[in-house]
Amino acid sequence: MREVEMMTGNTAAAWAARLADVDYIPAFPITPQTEIIETLAKWIGEGLMKAKLVQFESEHSMLTAAGTASLAGARVFTASSSQGLLYGFEMLYSISGWRAPLVLVNVSRGVAAPLTLEPDHNDVLSARDSGFIQLHAENCQDVLDLILLAYRVSEDKRVRLPSIVNMDGFYLSFTREPVRIPSKEIVGEFLPPYTPTLPFCPSRPVVKGASVLSGSLYTYFKHNMHESMIRASEVIDEASRHFEELTGRPHKPVEGFYLDDAEYVLVMSNSFTTIGKKAVLRLREKGVPAGLVKLVMLRPFPAAQLARLLKNRRAVAVFDQNLSLGLGGIIYSEVAGALYNERKRPETLISVIGGLGGKYITMEEFEYIFNLLQHPEKIEPGKPVFLFRKDELRAVENTIKLAGVV
Amino acid sequence: MLKIRFHGRGGQGVKTSSRILGRAAFLDGYIAQDSPIYGAERRGAPVVAFTRISREPILERGYIFDPDIVIVVDETLLDDERARPLDGVKSGGIVFVNTQSEQAQVENVDDKLFIKYSITDAALRVIGKPIVSSPSAAAAAKITGIISKESIIQATIDELSELGLAEEALERNLRLVSEVFDTIPTPQLKILNGETTPREVIQLEYKGVIYEDIVNVGNASLRRVGNWRIFKPIVDYQKCTGCMLCFVYCPDSVISLDAKNKPIIDYENCKGCLICVKECPLHAITAVREVKIYA
Structure with a gap:
């Protein structure tokens, strides 16, 4: 194996699990995630990994096994997508409540109906309140690095909460690009072995996930989880610094692109950020002071860092690749909340919905956003702008006509 | 950056073509990105795959709308209303068509250069089966003019071994790749206009409740x-x-x-x-x- 290798996001995720030397992989197939599990199964079959892989009858059972194995002391890796994540959804809250520090990779895919395979973030963002740390990848290298980072942070005794690492289906999952594979030694130094707290042990009985049946106890524990989640932010910073020392690759919870003198800023996350960066470069060539903020860490939500990066800007747009029906973009609301108490907050904050179900966003659409930022009077404040093109509309109308619905 | 788009049918292996080309570029020291687009298609349905090759970090992902080079692995796709393999090819771009032609023919059509050659017949001759994935990658690599023969051979070995191809079959693939690479010319790629026609952004209108039903069945x-x-x-x-x-x-x-x-x-x-x-x-x-x- 070369030090740098062409690999898909799915392969990068499998590499991270292999390097993290995970013990247990409960699995259930779903496009576009399946390739991760197939790769791991192949490696285990070839004796390249020692982990135990078990295929379950559903994602609900898969996540139940994942959480309980983690409590028993195993380092657990699992993965799902879209409907699969939602099918196991109930267990997400249990896993975090049990303080089981496993890592789940979600390969984003739009949630049916209508059924599709390409990505948006309604699946992963539905888990935003569940007590999972959320790290979202822009490229295949991020996928590998963020999974390693997630294990380190989740297993840290100051945190002890599970993580979701998100990558976009197709745009990362099936896209190959050069990825640097850290050596076993480097990963060994970065990621110490997992030492569970009071693991299941026959000679010393322990009840895990006990019922509380009391609002006071419930609130007490939830507050404790919330505080641990907030503290995860510092632990991520600390771990990122160590990771950068070892690999030379920085991973910040929030990253700026051409931000120094930017007056018009686009906030976005995941793989479309790559295309957003190209748009910023093109606008810079045209003399527009454009910039971009990439959200890597969605939970804990980096409100203070965002407020610091966005204050004093002329206008900000939040690109949401998700849709809360009847509200608009989910991240828009969260950014607006983060800015409310910042006195020098930007006067204009625009909500843009784009890339639902993997809908491609062209340079024209990105330029449209920056045009709105320069002329916000053209739109109703707070009302989400749906990115769409005339050529797409023509194709859509044609398809609907073929379907025969009048 | 060079953008190459492969058009084929499910089962012909255009995903593998895009990967062989991507890896060859990577081996030659370029930054490469390769990806397929597929849904729930059955065998034979139109499939597309992409390779981007660059010296600089690639700030693009997904579908290539404005390819420099298009490789049409299955010529019947040229008439396919949905595949539309020639869409968006840049002015001055190159189109390779796998068609009945013993010798590689080069001709100008409108503002594009067409190269016609039958890799299917070459495959039948060398492999005995109409294998078109590896020779398509070889044709594309040669047309780019920036990929070495050594790398396309090594990339073919890497990719086909990963797919578990037997040694003898691999050997024949390599002979075919080598032959196609030597046969296909490297015309000068002169992109006359790299800009695509601007696409208009619109606001969606609400037209009442729309169901995703299909009434026209049996088509x-x-x-x-x-x-x-x-x-x-x-x-x-x-x-x-x-x-x-x-x-x-x-x-x-x-x-x-x-x-x-x-x-x-x-x-x-x-x-x-x-x-x-x-x-x-x-x-x-x-x-x-x-x-x-x-x-």
Whole structure:
């Protein structure tokens, strides 16, 4: 194996699990995630990994096994997508409540109906309140690095909460690009072995996930989880610094692109950020002071860092690749909340919905956003702008006509 | 940055083509990105795959709308309303078409350069099967003019080994790749206009409740799939005894029987799977190479 290798996001995720030397992989197939599990199964079959892989009858059972194995002391890796994540959804809250520090990779895919395979973030963002740390990848290298980072942070005794690492289906999952594979030694130094707290042990009985049946106890524990989640932010910073020392690759919870003198800023996350960066470069060539903020860490939500990066800007747009029906973009609301108490907050904050179900966003659409930022009077404040093109509309109308619905 | 788009049919291996090319570029020190787009397609449906090659970090992902080079692995896609392989090719770009042509022909059509060559026939000659994935990558690599023969060979070894290809089959693939690489010319790629036609951004209008229902059912029968064939099954009615085995085994039910139980093949829909040729106990059905000329 070369030090740098062409690999898909799915392969990068499998590499991270292999390097993290995970013990247990409960699995259930779903496009576009399946390739991760197939790769791991192949490696285990070839004796390249020692982990135990078990295929379950559903994602609900898969996540139940994942959480309980983690409590028993195993380092657990699992993965799902879209409907699969939602099918196991109930267990997400249990896993975090049990303080089981496993890592789940979600390969984003739009949630049916209508059924599709390409990505948006309604699946992963539905888990935003569940007590999972959320790290979202822009490229295949991020996928590998963020999974390693997630294990380190989740297993840290100051945190002890599970993580979701998100990558976009197709745009990362099936896209190959050069990825640097850290050596076993480097990963060994970065990621110490997992030492569970009071693991299941026959000679010393322990009840895990006990019922509380009391609002006071419930609130007490939830507050404790919330505080641990907030503290995860510092632990991520600390771990990122160590990771950068070892690999030379920085991973910040929030990253700026051409931000120094930017007056018009686009906030976005995941793989479309790559295309957003190209748009910023093109606008810079045209003399527009454009910039971009990439959200890597969605939970804990980096409100203070965002407020610091966005204050004093002329206008900000939040690109949401998700849709809360009847509200608009989910991240828009969260950014607006983060800015409310910042006195020098930007006067204009625009909500843009784009890339639902993997809908491609062209340079024209990105330029449209920056045009709105320069002329916000053209739109109703707070009302989400749906990115769409005339050529797409023509194709859509044609398809609907073929379907025969009048 | 060079952008290459491959068009083929499910099963022809254009994903592998894009990967071989991507890896070859990577081995030659470029930054490469390769990806396929597929959904829930069956075998034979139009499939697209992409390779981007650059010296600088690649700030693009997904579908390539404005390719410098297009590789049409299956020429019948040129008439396919949905595949539209020539869409968006840059002015001055190069289109490679796998078509009936023993020698590599180069000609200008409008503002694009067309290269025609039959990699299917080359594959039949060298491998004995119409394998088009690795030679398509070789053709693309040569057309770019920036990929070394050494790297395309090594990339073929890497990618096909990963797919678990047996050594002898790999050996033949390498001979084919080498031959195609030597045969295809490297015309000068002169992109006259790199900018795509601007696409208008609009605001969606609300037109009342819309259901995702399909009312027009049964239109699959309108789609003719006979043009997928590379080989055509021909019945020798002198030998045929009317045993009906071909009729039973045809997976697409395109064989019907006449009054004497002899098969009548619906060539408009026969995909050329040749199961009938294999099953006929009297060897009364033969496979004849079929050629479609793209004018």
